[in-house]
Each structure stands twice: as C-alpha cells, then as structure tokens.
Amino acid sequence: MSDIKNPALREKLAPHRRSAWTPEVVDGDGAPDGSRLGGAPWLRTGEAWPACGSCGRPMQLFVQLNARDLPPPAAARLEGGLLQFFYCTSDDDACTVDAEPWAPFSPTAFLRLVARDDLGGGTAAVAAPDTFPGKRIVNWAESADYPNWEELGDRGLTLSDEESDTLSEAGFPLGGEKLLGWPLWVQGVEYPSCPDCGERMELLFQVDSEQNLPYMFGDAGVGHVTQCPRHRGRLAFGWACY
Numbered sequence: 001m002s003d004i005k006n007p008a009l010r011e012k013l014a015p016h017r018r019s020a021w022t023p024e025v026v027d028g029d030g031a032p033d034g035s036r037l038g039g040a041p042w043l044r045t046g047e048a049w050p051a052c053g054s055c056g057r058p059m060q061l062f063v064q065l066n067a068r069d070l071p072p073p074a075a076a077r078l079e080g081g082l083l084q085f086f087y088c089t090s091d092d093d094a095c096t097v098d099a100e101p102w103a104p105f106s107p108t109a110f111l112r113l114v115a116r117d118d119l120g121g122g123t124a125a126v127a128a129p130d131t132f133p134g135k136r137i138v139n140w141a142e143s144a145d146y147p148n149w150e151e152l153g154d155r156g157l158t159l160s161d162e163e164s165d166t167l168s169e170a171g172f173p174l175g176g177e178k179l180l181g182w183p184l185w186v187q188g189v190e191y192p193s194c195p196d197c198g199e200r201m202e203l204l205f206q207v208d209s210e211q212n213l214p215y216m217f218g219d220a221g222v223g224h225v226t227q228c229p230r231h232r233g234r235l236a237f238g239w240a241c242y
Contacts, residue, residue, distance in 0.1 A: 003144040004170055008127065009163055013146050016155060020174055021071050021140035022183025025212055029134035030123035033082055035069040037062065037136020037212040040127040041084055042119070049125055052088035053107025059086035060132050062213060063205055063225065065179075067116070071140055071229060074179050077204060078234055080116035085109070085225055087206075087237070102218065104192035104236035105199075106224070109153040111225065111235035135212045144173040145181035151189050170207070178206045183224050186240040194228035201226035201236060209241075217241055 003017075004010040029039040036177040041061040043049065049058045064087040067078035088095050088108040095101060136193040147155070149164040159167065173182040183191075183203045191200045205225040209216040217223050221241030 002171075004146070004167070004172075009166055010173075012157070012163075013152075013167075014059060014151060016147055016157065018145050018181050019073070019142050020145035021069075021074065021142050021179040022174070023135075023137045023177055023179070023212070024139040024141060024197060025135035026138055027102065027133065028136050029124065030136035032122070033064075033066055033119050035065045035137040037064075037137070038132030039136075039137040040125045040131060041086070042082065042114075042122050043125045044118070044122045047122070049128075050086045050110045052095060053097045053110070055088065055089065055090050055092050057090050058128065059088045059108075059110060060215070061085075061206060062087050062132075062215075065137075065205065069137060070179065071142070073206075074121075077180075077227060077232065078113060082114040082116075082119055082202070083111070083225075083235070084114065085111045085207075085235075087215075102127055102221070102239050102241075104196070104238040106237075109237045111237060113233045113235065117125070132213055132215070140179065142173060145174050145178070147182040148185060150172055151182065154189060176206070176208045176211050180204070181206070184208075184222050186222050186242055188240075190238065190240065192226055192235050192236045192238060196231050196234055197228065199228055199230055201228050201234075202228075204235070207239075 067075040217242030223239030
C-alpha cells in the first residue's frame with residue numbers, strides 16, 4: 001500500500017488518511033449483475049435501457065457495482081445492492097450545454113441503487129453496437145489516500161507550501177477510477193448537498209477521463225459519484241475539467 005514517504009508529514013496527515021480501492025479489470029462483461037465499467041447493464045425483466053432526460057437517447061452504462069464484489073466498507077454503503085451509473089454521451093447542445101451535464105442531478109445522468117432482493121428478476125440487456133466495451137472488475141487494490149490542501153484547510157489543517165507540494169507530488173488525492181478515498185478535485189471542493197435532507201454527500205466512486213472508459217469529461221475532467229450518508233439511495237454525479 002503506497003503512502004506518504006515523509007514521516008513527519010505522514011503523522012500530520014494521519015487523522016485524514018482514508019483507504020481507497022482501485023479496480024483491476026479484464027475485458028468482458030461477466031455476470032449480468034456483476035461489477036464492471038462499461039458494457040451492458042443488468043436490467044429488470046422487461047425494463048427499457050435508461051434514456052437521457054434531455055435528448056431521450058439511450059445512455060451509456062459507465063459504472064455497475066455489486067456489493068458482493070466490493071471491500072466491506074464500500075459494500076456497507078450499498079446495503080447489499082447494486083449501484084448503476086448511466087451517462088449520456090450525445091454531442092447535442094441540449095446535452096453538452098443546456099442540461100449542464102457537469103452538474104450534480106443533471107438529466108444527462110441516471111443513478112440508482114437496486115436492492116439486493118430485487119436482483120433475482122432481471123438479466124443483462126442486449127448491447128447496442130456503440131455500447132462501451134465492458135471491463136469486468138476482478139479485484140480491488142487498496143491504497144492510502146489523502147485530501148488536497150484545500151480540503152485539508154476546510155478540515156482545520158493548514159499545510160506549508162512545501163508540504164502541499166510534497167502531497168501533490170506523491171500523487172494525492174489519487175487519480176483514476178477508485179472506490180471511496182478522497183475526491184481528486186479539479187476546480188475546488190464541490191460536494192453536492194442531498195436534496196432530501198441537505199447533508200453533504202460523500203464520495204462513493206471516482207470516474208476519470210479515458211481510463212477504463214473511452215470518454216473524456218470536457219478537457220480531461222474528473223467525475224465523482226456521491227451518496228447521501230443518511231439516504232443511501234440518493235446519488236449524484238458531477239464533474240469538472242481543466
């Protein structure tokens with residue numbers, strides 16, 4: 001497990017250290033309700049492929065995570081169920097501009113948490129020709145993760161310029177796709193608030209541009225699936241780019 005090499009800085013950051021898990025993938029969809037990036041989604045029997053709330057076109061499956069496949073801390077967040085995140089990749093102005101696709105709760109994204117008891121009545125959808133290739137998640141690699149200097153400041157910890165540089169040069173917060181950990185913010189700390197209770201939502205899964213999915217969010221942007229700590233079924237996706 002990688003970590004901060006400087007002992008003094010590592011001790012200073014210790015209260016803010018979190019575990020993050022990077023997916024290890026192989027080509028192919030795997031089980032209909034299995035964990036994967038891209039590919040064809042699990043759908044209820046007779047259920048239509050989710051469509052964009054802006055242009056009406058079928059959306060791409062970006063992330064599907066089954067609690068049974070996840071490390072215990074993340075599995076608990078899914079309450080034994082199946083997380084699905086769909087996103088519209090249309091280049092229509094209605095989706096790229098008007099619907100503010102970067103914003104949490106945009107109609108260009110669809111997220112849901114399917115209860116474990118509902119997974120028996122469904123199967124894999126038939127993939128369309130332009131469906132992203134599936135990447136089946138076969139393992140999770142655990143690493144230490146730390147917030148950036150701005151988020152540390154919000155939590156009451158001020159770093160010197162040298163310490164901030166060391167943190168950034170060490171690669172924290174971690175980029176790429178990851179489960180839990182700390183968000184890699186591109187334009188500042190931007191946690192959404194739950195529309196039901198107003199609580200700040202928490203990172204569940206990070207999606208990076210052109211990593212395991214053949215898609216770029218704006219100019220090499222990074223996106224985040226977030227979840228309300230009180231209402232687990234309330235999910236959001238937002239991204240920012242350079």
